[in-house]
Amino acid sequence: MQKALLFFTLIIGIQTVFSQETTRRDTLIGGLHFERTSFDVLRYNIDIKVMPEAKRIQGNNEIIFKVVENTKKIQIDLFENMVLDSIIWKGQKLTYKREYDAIFVKFPSELTKESTESIKVYYQGNPIVAKNAPWDGGFVFSKDKNKLPFIGVAVQGTGASLWCPVKDSQSDEPDNGVSIKVAVPDGLMNVSNGRFIGSEKLKDGYTRWDWEVKNPINAYNITINVGDYVHMHDTHNGLDLDYYVLRENKEKAIKHFADDVKPMLDCFQLKFGKYPFWEDGYKLVESPYLGMEHQSAVAYGNKYKKGYLGSDTSGTGIGMKFDFITIHESGHEWFGNSITSKDIADMWIHEGFTTYTETVFVECTQGYDEAIKYINGQSKRVTNSTPIIGQFGVNRQGSSDMYYKGALMLNTLRHIVNDDSKWWSVLLKYSETYKKQIIDTPTVIAFFNKEIGIDLTPVFNQYLKHTALPVLEIKPYKKRFQYRWITDETNFEMPVDILIGDELVRLNPTNNWAKSKKKISKMENLKVLTDHFYIKVK
Structure with missing residues (x-):
């Protein structure tokens, strides 16, 4: 996600976050205690109904998991404002205790290590509505120009448990994918991650739209998009490209996406390797908010403009030659969605690398000199006021400098290497080595130290853990x-x-x-x- 243009209006709020004392709620959502580490999620089967006028959802999520350590209790998560109807295991209702957004599920007998279990969680309620998505987490219930419902959700940092019962930690992704079934009023469509499986007209004035994700996916990336969509399909070198846009925007979308998507894919696959979620295809889905890197269903809300809503984050004019949201949020498919940080304190692993992909795209399409101008133009957005790495175990990110300062650090590493052939080889190997893996900062540092052949630990530490530049x-x-x-x-x-x-x-x-x-x-x-x-x- 890209926050930079609003960053200066958020400085006071961010500094407040850093001064907060940690609470029990923080450690429950951000920590890795036994009730979380004792099981590994294998799959989610989500089946819900969205009621636009009531701004309400109801349904269930089947959580299939492998037991890692013998246990009689596990923690799943669902925001406390949502109603939990029941939790079913082997045909019987389980008892549970709710504490803030955590649900401690108790089993009548001990679950044994290596066994596979499943629970089905039934729930309903009015999920939190975002005041200014994607800067704050929540649902967006809006209307298109024809006054038809236009709905999306963005929960990075806030957590997917805002709207769906899950194990809400970036440290665990469902190994065997996700099924997402969403019923919406007849005449509307829901678009979610992965492949479209089919739709079924129900008897209550609703149609259910079924989607299937084959790859591991982080919970915050699971999404729903409801609207009067039209579908456009294309392919590029064997990869399926699908665009879902509001009916009113079909003609402008056809031309607009053609300008950037295929050149972006050519560039990123050359530099970072094959598109990571080939089995699920690549999608851009029009959203009622600016954008989000929802895996294989990238949310697009840049209003078919070049730059960032018609402006240039670099101040050089170079950024006006491409659609910022298409490039940045698609870059997350490699960095953030494929390579994921274990804790959001390490979100620079997502945002620093992805911001750097913008510069890489400029170099692919406009040349090295323009790329250097672009990335250095972004330096004026760095504040050097708080460390990039946040506080671990309490669901707390570091400074928004993770974007531009993170990218500028990578540009510095490139010139430390002083050999472009080697630099691109190292970056490609990094992307492929940790493809579809969950990692942390020490892993990143160890990799670059080894591949570049220099102990860069003090360099990484200076940029990531301190505020001052060298x-x-x-x-x-x-x-x-x-x-x-x-x-x-x-x-x-x-x-x-x-x-x-x-x-x-x-x-x-x-x-x-x-x-x-x-x-x-x-x-x-x-x-x-x-x-x-x-x-x-x-």
Whole structure:
């Protein structure tokens, strides 16, 4: 998800979040205690009805899971404002205890390790309505130009348990996919993740739309989209492309999507590998909010404009040559949906890499020089006010600098490598090595350390765990100059390139002063390549 244009209006709120004390509710939704780790979700079978006028849903979710450790109790999650009707296991009702948004399900006998079990959770209620999706989690109940219902949901960070009983932790994805059946009033369509299986007209004025996801999928990515949709189908090199747009927007959508989707797929598959969810196809689905990376059903609400609702996040004009939401949210298919962070405190693994995919797309379509201008244009949106990595175990993200500062850190790594062939090889291997896996920051650092052949741990730590940028201090020394890094991290080493006149020189500074072997007549002849390295110079 992309929050940058609203970021400056949210600084105070974000700082408030960082100053919050953790609560029991925080640890229940964000923690990995035994009632969560004792079972592994294998599949969800969701079957619900959406009642637009009442802004209400009702139905059930069958949760099939493998027992990891012997247990008589597990935790699933459903927001406390939703009504829990019953939980059925082997034909009998189970007892349970609700605490905030957590539901502790008790079994009459111990579940044994390695066994496969299933419970069916029946529920109903009025899910929280988002005030400004996707910036806050919830449902969006709106109308199209013909006053027909137009409904979506976006819950990243807030949690899928806002509307559906699930194991609401990024640490666990259903290994065997998801079935999503959604009944909506006749004349409307529901579009969800994966493949369309079929529809069935029910006897109560509703039609049920059935979808099937073959791949593992994170709970926050499971989605519903209700509207008067028309469907357009295409293919690209064997990959199914499906677009679901409001009837009123069909003609503009045909041309608009043609401009970016196929070039984006060509670029991203070249740089990051085969589209990760080939079995489920690629979809763009028009949504009543700006956008969200819902796996294989990317929510699109950029109003068929170039840039970000008609503006450019980089301020360079380069971003006006493509549809930001199409590129950014599709980039999440590789980074966020395929490679997922175990805890939302590590969401830079999603957002830093995905923001960098925008620059990669610019380079694929407009060249290296434009890509460097684009990514450095985004630097003015970095605040360096709070760390990128958040607090673990309490469902709390870090700073929104995870977007642009994260991408600029990757651009810095590229120029540390100083070998584009090697850089693209490493990035491709990263994407393919952790495809459809759940990882954390130490895993990312260890991978890049090994593949690049340099201990980059202090570099990652400085950008991710501290607010200040590395400062390259340079001062005259006789007819030469001396230099060092000023950093929060101790034993910080990072190469950096400078120009002395027209000569390109690579320095290898540490936290200790080092003397240049190059003579220099005046300091004005020295230029640090800050467009390649996201640093400050003193």
